[in-house]
Amino acid sequence: MFPSEYGAFSAVQPDLLTMALYFLMVFGLMAVLLFLTSRLGEKKPTDLKLSVYESGMIPAGTARFSYPAPFYLIAIFFLIFDVEAAFIFSWAIAFDQLGWQGWLRISFFIFILLASLVYLLQKGGLEWATAGQQK
Amino acid sequence: MGNGRAAEMSQVENLVQRNLDTIINWSRKHSLWPFFFGLSCCFIEEATAFTSRYDIGRFGAEVFRGSPRQGDLLIISGTVFKKMAPVVLRLYEQMAEPKWVISMGSCSNSGGMYDVYSVVQGVDQILPVDVYVPGCPPRPEALLQGLIMLQEKIVASERPSRAVFNLGKGGQGTTGPLLMDGISKSRDPRGPGYEGIPVRGSSVSPPFFADNRADRMWTPPAKRKELSPGDQRLAEVLHSLFAAAVVLQADVTDMMTFQVDQEILPAVLRYLKNEASPRYERLEDLTAVDESARRHRRDLPDFTLVYTLLSFSSASRVRLKSGLQGASPDTASICDLWPSANWYEREVYDMFGIRFTGHPDLRRLLMPHDWEGHPLLKSHVYRATQMTPYGLEDARNHQALDAAAFFVRKNDQEYLLNLGPHHYSTHGVVRFILDLHGEEIREMGIDLGYHHRGVEKIGEHQSWHQFIPYTDRVDYLSGVANNLTYLSAIEAMAGIQLPDRAEYIRVMLSEFFRISNHLLWFGTFAQDIGMMSAVFYAFREREMIMDIVEFITGARLHPAWFRIGGVAQDLPDGWQERVADFVKIFPKRLHEYEALTANNPIFKARTRGIGVLTLQDAIDWGVSGPNLRACGLAWDLRKKTPYSAYGAFTFDIPTGPDGDCYSRYLVRMAEMRQSLALIAQAAKEMPGGRYICEDCRYTLPEKQETLRDIDSLIHHFVTVSRGPKIPAGETYFATEAPRGEQGYYLVSDGLNRAYRLRVRSPGFANLQILPGLAKGITISDLVAILPSLDYIMPDIDR
Numbered sequence: 001m002f003p004s005e006y007g008a009f010s011a012v013q014p015d016l017l018t019m020a021l022y023f024l025m026v027f028g029l030m031a032v033l034l035f036l037t038s039r040l041g042e043k044k045p046t047d048l049k050l051s052v053y054e055s056g057m058i059p060a061g062t063a064r065f066s067y068p069a070p071f072y073l074i075a076i077f078f079l080i081f082d083v084e085a086a087f088i089f090s091w092a093i094a095f096d097q098l099g100w101q102g103w104l105r106i107s108f109f110i111f112i113l114l115a116s117l118v119y120l121l122q123k124g125g126l127e128w129a130t131a132g133q134q135k
Numbered sequence: 136m137g138n139g140r141a142a143e144m145s146q147v148e149n150l151v152q153r154n155l156d157t158i159i160n161w162s163r164k165h166s167l168w169p170f171f172f173g174l175s176c177c178f179i180e181e182a183t184a185f186t187s188r189y190d191i192g193r194f195g196a197e198v199f200r201g202s203p204r205q206g207d208l209l210i211i212s213g214t215v216f217k218k219m220a221p222v223v224l225r226l227y228e229q230m231a232e233p234k235w236v237i238s239m240g241s242c243s244n245s246g247g248m249y250d251v252y253s254v255v256q257g258v259d260q261i262l263p264v265d266v267y268v269p270g271c272p273p274r275p276e277a278l279l280q281g282l283i284m285l286q287e288k289i290v291a292s293e294r295p296s297r298a299v300f301n302l303g304k305g306g307q308g309t310t311g312p313l314l315m316d317g318i319s320k321s322r323d324p325r326g327p328g329y330e331g332i333p334v335r336g337s338s339v340s341p342p343f344f345a346d347n348r349a350d351r352m353w354t355p356p357a358k359r360k361e362l363s364p365g366d367q368r369l370a371e372v373l374h375s376l377f378a379a380a381v382v383l384q385a386d387v388t389d390m391m392t393f394q395v396d397q398e399i400l401p402a403v404l405r406y407l408k409n410e411a412s413p414r415y416e417r418l419e420d421l422t423a424v425d426e427s428a429r430r431h432r433r434d435l436p437d438f439t440l441v442y443t444l445l446s447f448s449s450a451s452r453v454r455l456k457s458g459l460q461g462a463s464p465d466t467a468s469i470c471d472l473w474p475s476a477n478w479y480e481r482e483v484y485d486m487f488g489i490r491f492t493g494h495p496d497l498r499r500l501l502m503p504h505d506w507e508g509h510p511l512l513k514s515h516v517y518r519a520t521q522m523t524p525y526g527l528e529d530a531r532n533h534q535a536l537d538a539a540a541f542f543v544r545k546n547d548q549e550y551l552l553n554l555g556p557h558h559y560s561t562h563g564v565v566r567f568i569l570d571l572h573g574e575e576i577r578e579m580g581i582d583l584g585y586h587h588r589g590v591e592k593i594g595e596h597q598s599w600h601q602f603i604p605y606t607d608r609v610d611y612l613s614g615v616a617n618n619l620t621y622l623s624a625i626e627a628m629a630g631i632q633l634p635d636r637a638e639y640i641r642v643m644l645s646e647f648f649r650i651s652n653h654l655l656w657f658g659t660f661a662q663d664i665g666m667m668s669a670v671f672y673a674f675r676e677r678e679m680i681m682d683i684v685e686f687i688t689g690a691r692l693h694p695a696w697f698r699i700g701g702v703a704q705d706l707p708d709g710w711q712e713r714v715a716d717f718v719k720i721f722p723k724r725l726h727e728y729e730a731l732t733a734n735n736p737i738f739k740a741r742t743r744g745i746g747v748l749t750l751q752d753a754i755d756w757g758v759s760g761p762n763l764r765a766c767g768l769a770w771d772l773r774k775k776t777p778y779s780a781y782g783a784f785t786f787d788i789p790t791g792p793d794g795d796c797y798s799r800y801l802v803r804m805a806e807m808r809q810s811l812a813l814i815a816q817a818a819k820e821m822p823g824g825r826y827i828c829e830d831c832r833y834t835l836p837e838k839q840e841t842l843r844d845i846d847s848l849i850h851h852f853v854t855v856s857r858g859p860k861i862p863a864g865e866t867y868f869a870t871e872a873p874r875g876e877q878g879y880y881l882v883s884d885g886l887n888r889a890y891r892l893r894v895r896s897p898g899f900a901n902l903q904i905l906p907g908l909a910k911g912i913t914i915s916d917l918v919a920i921l922p923s924l925d926y927i928m929p930d931i932d933r
Contacts, residue, residue, distance in 0.1 A: 048225055
């Protein structure tokens with residue numbers, strides 16, 4: 001799309017071809033590594049070896065059941081707010097070029113973020129206390 | 136022509152393979168991944184090997200892996216217990232291929248000094264082993280040597296390339312044959328060549344006492360204790376309340392003792408706990424004695440139950456004894472009176488077969504659930520080498536109880552998780568079973584006995600003298616502090632007076648071990664909370680102490696250096712300088728530790744208000760040591776019932792404000808300062824004179840004397856070979872060990888070894904509170920509470 005004066009393999013002005021090559025190398029390396037690990041080395045799959053490691057004991061019960069996981073919510077919220085920081089960083093890099101208009105937009109964005117955080121707090125989305133801790 | 140070509144091909148193939156072998160072996164040699172796995176004392180030296188002084192990383196075995204999937208080197212460090220063997224085998228099987236095994240220490244090599252019913256006589260009966268590292272425990276350098284030998288073995292004799300390319304044949308990893316006790320290796324506990332000579336202890340084995348010479352030795356009777364006015368008043372009150380059902384025992388050496396009828400025992404205990412003056416608030420110990428092998432039965436019952444109570448206000452104890460008749464008699468449980476009785480009664484049931492009616496959960500506590508017999512019965516087999524050898528099939532067949540067996544109810548929203556016996560944060564081989572709802576612990580079960588070394592049974596078969604090294608290993612981080620308790624009990628019974636110098640040396644070394652223990656506690660506590668560096672700093676100072684201990688005693692972890700009536704040798708020249716160095720350096724280091732932790736907001740957040748133990752609970756559950764003092768009670772046996780030379784020292788009893796993890800941290804840090812002050816005082820005021828008492832009836836003479844005159848030499852010979860005879864009687868003696876109150880209850884039948892030897896360990900009581908603390912908290916808080924209690928498995932399982 002942007003014909004380069006440095007050529008397709010330029011490191012100074014990368015273009016799509018370079019990226020494609022890069023992906024190809026990544027996938028190629030992964031394929032080789034996976035293939036070698038699956039083929040090479042001694043394999044002795046016994047029942048004991050394939051069983052679950054749980055502190056040296058035989059696990060009790062099944063692992064397929066509905067299980068309350070408050071950590072999951074926290075992790076998701078973290079992910080959401082973490083990703084949004086990326087927008088703020090990219091604004092910060094170019095804030096002088098974006099001018100007041102950019103500033104207003106990012107302020108609005110941050111305001112929305114804050115409002116959603118307050119909403120989360122109000123809904124109790126970040127509460128994670130056990131019976132013992134609430135005592 | 137065709138043949139020549141094939142030969143040429145195989146030559147090329149061989150060349151390629153040989154070169155590949157070399158490359159693979161070289162890489163493997165320098166990147167062995169030890170699996171983080173330890174069983175007992177040896178693991179402490181193994182752990183020391185990866186701290187900065189020894190730095191196992193220099194040999195490419197850098198970071199110990201927490202999961203068997205990531206490790207390829209299994210170092211069996213410590214005693215392989217029969218209850219633990221199936222776990223060891225499963226972990227080994229779950230490791231990746233190829234894998235190597237180093238057997239570290241005498242126990243793992245051959246059972247070592249633990250030729251006892253609960254110990255496998257060498258891990259090579261269930262796993263192949265490449266390198267055996269001798270020692271008890273081996274020094275860290277010895278382990279490094281073992282590692283180098285394994286590396287040499289890999290380079291010299293393994294042909295991995297065929298296995299790597301799946302071409303069949305070749306050879307890699309540890310493949311040595313399994314050995315079998317009595318078939319492919321010697322069964323004699325003393326090694327080969329002793330056939331025809333009776334095994335040690337046979338002269339005192341019931342019912343024959345063959346060729347027993349203790350009867351021909353004379354001793355004065357056991358020391359007698361006069362009752363205090365307070366004791367006499369209480370005896371009168373009990374007599375007026377319960378009449379003939381409570382009988383005051385005439386001859387006692389340690390504390391007021393009553394013979395109580397079994398029917399009214401709970402009533403007497405209730406009275407002593409709630410109404411008597413002084414009130415006896417703590418159930419110090421509960422155990423039993425099998426009287427069937429007494430040499431003079433007279434009117435003794437089949438079993439005697441022994442209850443020891445402690446009064447905090449008067450700093451005194453009382454003992455109640457109650458006879459039971461029959462092979463597996465019943466008696467009433469006192470769990471409603473003291474919650475701590477729960478484990479004690481289970482242990483008595485496990486070890487003697489005595490049943491407690493009304494006990495909420497009377498199951499085996501220490502032995503595997505499928506064990507036959509009750510080990511502390513005199514009729515139960517003692518040595519492992521008298522039993523069928525334990526082999527691979529046993530390790531496959533005897534599996535632990537399923538986690539679901541530890542709880543009554545279980546709905547499908549809850550998840551059962553085994554934390555241990557092999558886990559970073561269990562600090563020893565113990566199995567916690569968590570009933571989880573999300574991250575929250577709803578219920579907690581504890582499975583003990585993975586570290587049961589049968590110490591109490593061993594005590595009945597070793598002479599008084601020979602048992603000393605076993606005490607070191609009861610709490611393997613407290614070294615000679617264990618000797619002190621055991622020997623003080625003997626000395627109290629026989630009325631042995633120690634020279635001042637011996638007492639001071641004992642105090643000084645015991646306090647060194649207290650600091651050493653607390654340092655290891657500090658390092659692991661901080662590590663469990665997430666601070667990696669603390670353990671490396673703590674081990675640096677711990678090595679200083681180990682050097683001093685080694686300089687004085689010649690050993691590191693287990694000096695076994697105290698003797699009946701004194702210590703083994705005089706202090707060597709130059710000890711003052713080394714001790715003075717430590718006393719000078721250590722306060723600064725302590726300050727550094729505190730800078731790292733005390734005001735660290737993360738450390739505080741993880742420990743403040745976590746695992747709060749109320750003082751009342753602590754007393755009811757028999758908690759002792761720093762854990763009790765962290766609840767605010769200034770109770771320290773060194774001050775309250777001064778023993779050894781402690782009465783002559785000035786020091787404080789640090790207490791904590793809140794009974795939480797942080798308070799327990801504060802108390803131990805302050806205790807290190809106090810111990811340092813004690814060491815400084817002991818070094819400064821060290822009296823001259825003998826290091827062992829002159830009473831050669833019981834003690835070893837000083838070494839120089841045995842070289843000078845025949846009288847001393849004879850006494851030395853008799854005490855070493857036959858062991859001293861201790862007069863018939865019983866005594867309980869407790870000291871303030873680093874982890875709390877450790878007591879030895881000794882019953883002598885007038886022989887050269889104990890008739891019954893009972894260890895009242897601090898950890899047993901301290902750990903029993905855990906399910907109560909764990910209810911309703913998260914796993915991460917549990918991981919902060921576990922190290923804060925500072926328990927150790929060998930003194931819980933014994």
